[in-house]
Amino acid sequence: xxxxxxxxxxxxxxxxxxxxxxxxxxxxxxxxxxxxxxxxxxxxxxxxxxxxxxxxxxxxxxxxxxxxxxxx
Numbered sequence: 001x002x003x004x005x006x007x008x009x010x011x012x013x014x015x016x017x018x019x020x021x022x023x024x025x026x027x028x029x030x031x032x033x034x035x036x037x038x039x040x041x042x043x044x045x046x047x048x049x050x051x052x053x054x055x056x057x058x059x060x061x062x063x064x065x066x067x068x069x070x071x072x
Contacts, residue, residue: 003071004053006045012065015040019057019066025050028057 053070
């Protein structure tokens with residue numbers, strides 16, 4: 001199975017939470033412990049080892065905050 005690694009441009013995130021709704025393994029969440037430069041809780045992944053590299057989160061992000069590296 002493919003694996004992935006998700007990267008977020010934290011300071012561009014506006015906290016819309018769309019990315020959290022499309023993750024098939026439910027690992028994308030809002031980081032309630034941090035606030036970014038725009039004043040929002042940015043999206044993050046705490047369990048990166050569970051990422052399957054599907055890119056759903058990156059595709060739905062309206063501000064191109066997310067990039068996904070896919071590994072074989």
